[in-house]
Structures are given as structure tokens and as C-alpha cells.
Amino acid sequence: MDGPQPTTRSHAVVATLALAGTMAAVMQTLVVPLIAEMPQLLDTTPSNAAWVITVTLLVAGVCVPVSGRLGDLIGKRRMLLACAVPLVIGSVVCALATSVVPMIVGRGMQGMGMGMVPLGIALLRDVVPQEKLSGSIALVSASMGIGGAIGLPVAAAVAQYANWRVLFWGSAVLALLIGVLIYLVVPDVPAGAKGQRFDVPGAVGLAIGLVSLLLAISKGADWGWGSGTTLGLLALAVVALLVWGFYELRTRDPLIDLRTTARPRVLLTNVSSILVGVGMYAFMLIAPQLLQFPEATGYGLGESMLAAGLFLAPGGVMMMVVSPLGGKLINAKGPKFALVAGALVMAAGYGLAMILMGSAWGLMIVGIVINSGVALAYGAMPALIMSAVPLSETAAANGFNALMRSLGTTIGAAVIGVVLAQMTITMGGHSLASEGGFRTGLLIGCGVALVSACVACLIPGLRGDADDAADEKRTEASMDRASASA
Incomplete structure (x- = not known):
């Protein structure tokens, strides 16, 4: 496809994608008002409760670039719908959680849906007229910040005046609504890299490197920056990312074109x-x-x-x-x-x-x-x-x-x-x-x-x-x- 294919529904598409990005950001800030109470709510230690936030970061770090590449290969609309699924299921798992393990699993699944924003921005290039493209990109791109800023007071209000599980049931309904809107409003455009293969070794290598790096950075203060665990993870991240980069430069259809x-x-x-x-x-x-x-x-x-x-x-x-x-x-x-x-x-x-x-x-x-x-x-x-x-x-x-x-x-x-x-x-x-x-x-x-x-x-x-x-x-x-x- 040589250029964008504008649709008469471009305003509805932009609104839907901006709402999707806002919802994804709200998912990230959802548990912030609860984190101090999480050890009591889930009968666990504060260090274990911290994983409720950390796991979303780790999973999102891996899934965002993978979702982007899959969007180029099989279609961005299809991947947007795929991202909505773990957001819904993860929210339900969190709403039903009675211990820390299912809560961490549910939050990890929510992290899988964070690829919605870059997918949505990329889709705009295909469906929005050129004269409206810059403003549309700016709105959808800023939706992560918008959701983060308005999600905190909303989550705090719900946590203060209602049962904490309402937060997750509400996020499940919102994610389901977004999925329906994407299905009804967002057009299906041809995949830009259709026919190329998905780089599985590249995805695995990037996952190892990113998880090691993000885990060391996010937990280094708790473990100690000079601890063997932190330094070991940083060393593993450096080695894994160097090997990954060497491989990506030599494979035919890389996950990320480093050139x-x-x-x-x-x-x-x-x-x-x-x-x-x-x-x-x-x-x-x-x-x-x-x-x-x-x-x-x-x-x-x-x-x-x-x-x-x-x-x-x-x-x-x-x-x-x-x-x-x-x-x-x-x-x-x-x-x-x-x-x-x-x-x-x-x-x-x-x-x-x-x-x-x-x-x-x-x-x-x-x-x-x-x-x-x-x-x-x-x-x-x-x-x-x-x-x-x-x-x-x-x-x-x-x-x-x-x-x-x-x-x-x-x-x-x-x-x-x-x-x-x-x-x-x-x-x-x-x-x-x-x-x-x-x-x-x-x-x-x-x-x-x-x-x-x-x-x-x-x-x-x-x-x-x-x-x-x-x-x-x-x-x-x-x-x-x-x-x-x-």
C-alpha cells in the first residue's frame, strides 16, 4: 500500500483510538491508590504486593514491540482487537483475586494490552487524511498521559467510597466496550509487511534483555544497586541485548529493523x-x-x-x-x-x-x-x-x-x-x-x-x-x- 486510505469515519476512528489509549493508561494507574493496602487486602508482604505494579511494566515492555511487529504482519486492527482480550480477562482475574498470585497474573495480562497506543498511532497513517494526520497523532499519542492524569483521582475516589473490586470490574467493562468500538468503527486495512515472517528468536532475545533490564532498574532500590541479583540482571541484559542486536542485523525479517x-x-x-x-x-x-x-x-x-x-x-x-x-x-x-x-x-x-x-x-x-x-x-x-x-x-x-x-x-x-x-x-x-x-x-x-x-x-x-x-x-x-x- 503506497499511502493512507482516508475513510469518511476518520473522526470516529480517532476518537476510538484515543479512548483506547486513555483506557490503557488508566489500567496502569488503577492500583496506585490501593498499593499501600494491598498487603492487607491480599494477605501478603509489601515486597510481594509491589509486584502488582512491576509485572505490568515488565509484560508491557515485552509485548509493546511484539504487538507492533505483529500489527505490521497481520493487520493493525486485528492486533488492536487481540490487545483488548487480555485487558478484559486480566481485569476479571484481578476482580476475583483473593491472593497475590492471581492478582499478579491478572495485572500481567493487563500489561499485554498496552500495545494499543502505538498500534493506534500507526493505524492513523493508513486511515486519516493527510491534513488531519498531525492533530490525530498528537491526540492519540497524548492519550497515555491523559489517562494517567485523570485515572488516579477516579481510582482514588472509587477505592475510598466503594469496594476495591469495583475498580477492576469497571476496567473489564471499559475494555470490553473499547473492543466493541474497535470492531465496529476501525476499518481493516491491508498489513504493510504481509508475507514476511515473524521473528520468534528476535522476540525471545528481546524479551530476555528487556525483562532483565527493566527488572534490575525497577527493583534495584529494593534489592540494593550493588547486590548480586541486580548486577547479575544488568549483566544478563547487556549480553542478551548485544546478542539480540547481532542477530537482528543478520536476519531477513527482523522484529525491529536496527538499520x-x-x-x-x-x-x-x-x-x-x-x-x-x-x-x-x-x-x-x-x-x-x-x-x-x-x-x-x-x-x-x-x-x-x-x-x-x-x-x-x-x-x-x-x-x-x-x-x-x-x-x-x-x-x-x-x-x-x-x-x-x-x-x-x-x-x-x-x-x-x-x-x-x-x-x-x-x-x-x-x-x-x-x-x-x-x-x-x-x-x-x-x-x-x-x-x-x-x-x-x-x-x-x-x-x-x-x-x-x-x-x-x-x-x-x-x-x-x-x-x-x-x-x-x-x-x-x-x-x-x-x-x-x-x-x-x-x-x-x-x-x-x-x-x-x-x-x-x-x-x-x-x-x-x-x-x-x-x-x-x-x-x-x-x-x-x-x-x-x-
Whole structure:
């Protein structure tokens, strides 16, 4: 297929895919209000209860790039429907869970459905008219942030005023509704890489490397960064990913075309995506704690979890407002400009946080500014990626970019977690993160956002990628001629 095939239902398609992305993000934040009570609810230890969050991250890290490649091979609509199935089943398993093991299994199944967002973004290239593409990409891409921001207060309200199982029954109904909407609204377009084979060894190798890396990063603070388990997992990740990369460069139909990801336009966009992920998560980790810490600390604001979520919710709403404006900015100035602007707006938000962190309303304003920057950046990333990869690799490339964002949030959680754990005060026999720790975390968020803007400034125009592609084709042609001569 040479280009997009616009449909008269493009508005309904975009709305459905944005809702799917929002729902997937809500699944990730669903258990946050429950995590402190999870040991009592499931009769387990706090360390075991932490796996309820960790397992979703690990499974999503593996399944997102695999789902993207399968979308290119067998069709994006088919894979979107396939992603809805484990979301429904996983939610039901969690709703019925009476111990930690089925809860972990259910949360793992929910992680399998996280590929909806990159699949949806890739599908937009096939079905949305060119003049509406940038705005549509921006909205669907930002849906992960929107869902995360509005999902927390909703989950907190349900957890506070109803039985916790209602959260999972509600998510099961929502996932089923999304599946029905995808079936009815989203058109079936030909697979861009139809006829190619699925790279099973590549999927296994990537899974080993990613699980080892993400597990070491996410649990390193608990196990100890110098422990044998953490260092062993990091070593395994390095070896597995190197072997995987060596194999991917030599197989005919790779899971991820590393030559494409090595092109400067794609590579620098992915690096910037990691940094934006770190910057975004710094505020998401710091703000709820500042809002809920007791006022007796001198810097805590003493809000309930529900109130804290409500103060942060306008940031998610602002992402919804800014996303279509970001699409217009991309059309007017290009996705590179939008990415740089988004990162700079994030940095400005962190600068404001140093002044306004002393009030709940101030943190709400900071959240609005930072999330506005995230919306601009998230909308620009897929546009940059899709402008530099062939149609047959659209979903796989977006899946890899989504993985880079996820890696950034994981690194952000680890870095900010270490800072807050090391810079503490003692109150009432309990160790709490200090005001200096929170300010350091906010400065890290600001610095990472500025570095992301600098990296984005280095992203080349399309001409450079076209030259790279032409060079690759000439090299392949020369190799084919040499093989024929031999």
C-alpha cells in the first residue's frame, strides 16, 4: 500500500483510538491508590504486593514491540482487537483475586494490552487524511498521559467510597466496550509487511534483555544497586541485548529493523523520548507525595489521596486541550520544532515548581504547564518516527518508540526514588523524603527536559534520512551483484 486510505469515519476512528489509549493508561494507574493496602487486602508482604505494579511494566515492555511487529504482519486492527482480550480477562482475574498470585497474573495480562497506543498511532497513517494526520497523532499519542492524569483521582475516589473490586470490574467493562468500538468503527486495512515472517528468536532475545533490564532498574532500590541479583540482571541484559542486536542485523525479517532505528532522525527521536519519559515521571512521582505529606513537615500540604488526585487532574485535561493545538504546530513548524518546544515547556514547568511547590494550587499550575509540554512532545515523536520509516515498519517503529518512553519512565522512577530515599528526615520514628530531596528531584526533571530539547535540536531533516536509505539500497544492490557474480 503506497499511502493512507482516508475513510469518511476518520473522526470516529480517532476518537476510538484515543479512548483506547486513555483506557490503557488508566489500567496502569488503577492500583496506585490501593498499593499501600494491598498487603492487607491480599494477605501478603509489601515486597510481594509491589509486584502488582512491576509485572505490568515488565509484560508491557515485552509485548509493546511484539504487538507492533505483529500489527505490521497481520493487520493493525486485528492486533488492536487481540490487545483488548487480555485487558478484559486480566481485569476479571484481578476482580476475583483473593491472593497475590492471581492478582499478579491478572495485572500481567493487563500489561499485554498496552500495545494499543502505538498500534493506534500507526493505524492513523493508513486511515486519516493527510491534513488531519498531525492533530490525530498528537491526540492519540497524548492519550497515555491523559489517562494517567485523570485515572488516579477516579481510582482514588472509587477505592475510598466503594469496594476495591469495583475498580477492576469497571476496567473489564471499559475494555470490553473499547473492543466493541474497535470492531465496529476501525476499518481493516491491508498489513504493510504481509508475507514476511515473524521473528520468534528476535522476540525471545528481546524479551530476555528487556525483562532483565527493566527488572534490575525497577527493583534495584529494593534489592540494593550493588547486590548480586541486580548486577547479575544488568549483566544478563547487556549480553542478551548485544546478542539480540547481532542477530537482528543478520536476519531477513527482523522484529525491529536496527538499520532503520540507527538513522539519525529515528535514533535521536528515541533518545529524546527516553529523556522526556524521565522528565515526565519525575513530577508524577514527586507531586502526589508533596500533596499528601503531613503539614507538620513544614513542606507537606496535608491533602488526602483523593484531593491530591483532583489537584493533579487538570494537568490531564490540559493535555487533551493542547494535543490538537500541537497538531497545528506540527503542521505549521514541523514535528522537530514541536518536540523542542514541548521539552522547553516541561523545563519551564519545573522551574515554576521551585517557586510554587509550597501550595496545592501552585502544584496544580505546575502540573498544567508540565503536562502541556508532554502533550506537545508526545504528539511530535510519532510524527518524526513515521516520517522516517517505511509503511511496512510503521507499527513496529512506533512500538519501539513507546518502549523508549516506557524505559524513560522506569529510569525516572529509579533515579527519583534513589534521591528521595537518600535525602530524608525523621519524624515520629518514620523516615520521610526531605524538602531538599523533592527540590533535587524537581531540578533533575528540569535538567533532563533541557537535555531532551538539546537532543531534539540535533534531529536532522528528512533529506538526511532519504540519503541514508538511498545509501542502504545502493549497498544492498552492490552486495546482490557481488553474490550473483560469485
